[in-house]
Amino acid sequence: MTSTNDINNVPVKSISKQKILLIIISLTVLSIALVYQPLPDNFPQPWKYRFLSFWAHIFSKLGYLGEKINLFDRIHVLRFLYYITVGCFQIRNPEHHLKIYDRRILNVSVRIYEPEELDHMDKMPTIIHFHGGGFLLGCRETYDQVTYALANLTRALVISVEYRRVPEHYFPAALDDCTSITYELFKNADKYRIDVNRITLAGDSAGGNLALVITQSLIQDGYSPRTACLIYPALQFFDFTLPSYRLYLPRSILGVINEENFLSVMSELSESKVKVTPDILFNSHTSRQDKIRLHPYVDAGKYLPISFPFDVDQEGNEDLIPHLKFLISPKMSPLLVPDEQLMKLPTILLFTAEFDILRDEGFIFAERLQSLNKTLYHHHFGTTFHGSHLLLYGPLKFDIAYEMVEHIARKIRENL
Numbered sequence: 001m002t003s004t005n006d007i008n009n010v011p012v013k014s015i016s017k018q019k020i021l022l023i024i025i026s027l028t029v030l031s032i033a034l035v036y037q038p039l040p041d042n043f044p045q046p047w048k049y050r051f052l053s054f055w056a057h058i059f060s061k062l063g064y065l066g067e068k069i070n071l072f073d074r075i076h077v078l079r080f081l082y083y084i085t086v087g088c089f090q091i092r093n094p095e096h097h098l099k100i101y102d103r104r105i106l107n108v109s110v111r112i113y114e115p116e117e118l119d120h121m122d123k124m125p126t127i128i129h130f131h132g133g134g135f136l137l138g139c140r141e142t143y144d145q146v147t148y149a150l151a152n153l154t155r156a157l158v159i160s161v162e163y164r165r166v167p168e169h170y171f172p173a174a175l176d177d178c179t180s181i182t183y184e185l186f187k188n189a190d191k192y193r194i195d196v197n198r199i200t201l202a203g204d205s206a207g208g209n210l211a212l213v214i215t216q217s218l219i220q221d222g223y224s225p226r227t228a229c230l231i232y233p234a235l236q237f238f239d240f241t242l243p244s245y246r247l248y249l250p251r252s253i254l255g256v257i258n259e260e261n262f263l264s265v266m267s268e269l270s271e272s273k274v275k276v277t278p279d280i281l282f283n284s285h286t287s288r289q290d291k292i293r294l295h296p297y298v299d300a301g302k303y304l305p306i307s308f309p310f311d312v313d314q315e316g317n318e319d320l321i322p323h324l325k326f327l328i329s330p331k332m333s334p335l336l337v338p339d340e341q342l343m344k345l346p347t348i349l350l351f352t353a354e355f356d357i358l359r360d361e362g363f364i365f366a367e368r369l370q371s372l373n374k375t376l377y378h379h380h381f382g383t384t385f386h387g388s389h390l391l392l393y394g395p396l397k398f399d400i401a402y403e404m405v406e407h408i409a410r411k412i413r414e415n416l
């Protein structure tokens with residue numbers, strides 16, 4: 001018996017070893033082939049980006065599938081994934097001398113980062129921070145890495161606002177929360193030991209949008225924020241034919257900023273959950289009248305070196321227009337305001353990224369401010385992608401993230 005076993009075992013073992021090796025090699029080749037996408041030479045950590053994009057894309061697809069068969073709620077799963085990949089790698093280093101605590105201001109939750117050396121000050125320089133995430137994702141937890149580093153590097157008080165999100169709460173819930181908390185801090189600055197003359201409103205993506213909208217309304221009401229720091233902000237939902245949309249939606253930035261998800265986000269943002277159709281990429285969500293009225297504020301032909309013709313005579317899609325009207329209000333699209341209003345803005349710190357559908361609205365905003373001789377600091381991160389400054393620590397760390405946050409913090413510090 002033993003001898004037969006031996007005879008049988010030897011060849012079986014060596015075959016299975018070869019097989020395993022073959023399978024490993026094939027899987028490696030297959031996965032490299034699957035994740036491969038061409039990227040420019042100077043792209044930061046291209047293979048990490050490729051793998052991350054691949055898996056983000058798979059999870060995004062699984063999200064739709066799971067929702068279709070009523071397995072789970074896609075947004076909640078995405079929020080959870082966002083948390084376990086970014087949010088839970090939080091740093092707490094006593095050498096950084098930061099006091100960190102959560103509290104409520106009015107009825108909104110915030111996380112506060114207070115540099116210890118400000119203990120004795122009764123007028124602290126302050127950054128009010130609004131996180132990004134398309135009004136759907138993101139929270140003070142997932143942004144902890146960024147707000148922590150901002151406080152550590154600027155040595156200012158950072159207040160990270162936990163505003164209400166879609167789909168639990170629709171426009172203007174997020175804006176209402178951020179507005180009420182900001183006004184409270186301006187009105188009762190003494191009570192919070194805040195220097196009312198040294199407040200910066202900061203945010204990225206949807207948070208940059210909130211920061212600019214609120215800066216505009218503060219100024220109209222006679223308050224003077226020191227600066228607004230806008231990191232690849234969403235500034236307009238009016239013209240989706242800007243070159244950066246045309247260029248980067250088909251490339252699916254990070255595997256998730258693509259046409260399917262863009263249409264889905266637009267539909268999620270509207271309270272009626274209207275099914276948004278691809279014609280929105282040709283601006284079918286606005287009427288002819290609105291096109292004529294608003295186009296001068298986002299005139300790509302005037303403000304960008306390259307642009308596509310804008311069809312002002314296009315009538316738009318009656319099924320979308322009434323449901324998406326809120327998108328082109330200046331409360332949602334702060335770029336859609338006349339020059340007289342931009343004239344009143346404080347110093348703007350604007351950061352844009354190349355691989356970003358929002359690149360061109362940032363450029364247009366910069367051009368408009370420059371033509372008005374406004375004080376603007378604009379830095380274009382020419383080799384990185386939307387959202388990259390979030391990936392500071394943990395397995396998804398990109399080296400460029402820290403460089404970005406350092407640069408942003410330095411500029412805030414110089415202007416606060």
Ligand SMILES: *[C@@H]1O[C@H](CO)[C@@H](O)[C@H](O)[C@H]1NC(C)=O
Binds near residue numbers: 176
């Ligand atoms: C906070 O209070 C305002 C005004 O009372 C209300 O409109 C808003 O819904 C509240 N926000 C939260 C997060 O409960």
Ligand SMILES: *[C@@H]1O[C@H](CO)[C@@H](O)[C@H](O)[C@H]1NC(C)=O
Binds near residue numbers: 096148150152153
């Ligand atoms: C905190 O600040 C110190 C001093 O500027 C710096 O050396 C360190 O890298 C910073 N750490 C983080 C996490 O920002």
Ligand SMILES: *[C@@H]1O[C@H](CO)[C@@H](O)[C@H](O)[C@H]1NC(C)=O
Binds near residue numbers: 371372373
């Ligand atoms: C901006 O400055 C230039 C050069 O000084 C001047 O010609 C132009 O009229 C100014 N524009 C505005 C809007 O003030």
